[in-house]
Amino acid sequence: MSNRTSNHTLNQRLAAVRKVLEGESSVSHGARELGVSKSTLTSWIIKYQNNGVAGLKESHTWRHYPVDLKHTAVHDYLDNHLSQLECCRKYNISSRGVLRRWVNQYTNGKTLKKITGGSTKMKAHRKTTYEQRLEIVHFTLASDKDYRAAMAKYGVSYSQVYSWVQKYERDGYEALVDHRGHRIQDRTVAKLSKEEQLERQLKKLEARNQDLAAENYFLKKLSALENESEQ
Structure with a gap:
């Protein structure tokens, strides 16, 4: 990324920064005075x-970051809950925008490039069944939300695991069911007879019972694994 700062002189930037750090001005006020965004002043x-x-100082060169630094910064942000500012200060990252780009690349299964020209490929999104999503969620919760462990074990992306866990905690196991395409099917329901609609409802109940049975199975499986690890 280019480290080009702005059209303001070095003295203007330095004065604005020192005013904020010395408590003479807020970030919002300082940004308005110079006509820049708060993120720029930050x-x-x-x-x-x-x-x-x-x-x-102005720079027209690209700054390169080692891939290990990128991964460490991303994990500190996602797993250790450091703020974007804390991560930028800790790892000497030029801006929060740079960190956000790395996080987006990582969570979406894209590549974080190395300075040597090589790359490290993150886990890409892959198709999963309801049972697999449920098992992954249970594993992640049992491992104290170790998303990276779930990624390594099941070959899924960070964003997938995180999304499934959030849905499960918010809405329960039903949130893990893939409902894509159901809206199209539901449009035809009104055209069905009462008997056909009743038959569909019964099938939905049967499917729900199967989901409950699957959840119970994985809970027992998880309990057995926990008991084994304690012995």
Whole structure:
């Protein structure tokens, strides 16, 4: 990424940063004075705190980050719940936008490139059955929400695991059912006779019972695994 800062002079940027750090101005007020966004001024503050005045100087070169640093920063943000600002300061990242791009790449199964020209491929989205999603969720919860462990064990992306866990905790096992295509099917229900509609409802109840049975099976399986690990 280019580290080009803005059209403002070094002295203007430095003065704005120092005013905020010394409590003479807020980020919002300082940004309005210079006609820049709050994120831009925040980025200057991070650069100044990490590299001093040199961090505020104009640069027309691309800054490269080691792939290990990218992964560590992303994991600190996702798993250790550091804020974007904390991660940027800790790893000397030029802006929150850079960190957000890495996080988006990681959670969507894309590649975080190395400075050597190689790359590390994250787990891509893959198709799963309801039973697989349920098992993955139970495994993740049992491992204290270790999303990376679930990724490695089941070959799915971070965003998939995270989404399934959130849905399960919010709405229960039914939220893991794939409802794509159901709206089209539901449009035809009104055209069915009462007997046909009743038959459909019975089939839905049977399917729900099967879901409950599947959940019970995986809960027992999980309990057995936990008992084995404690012995």
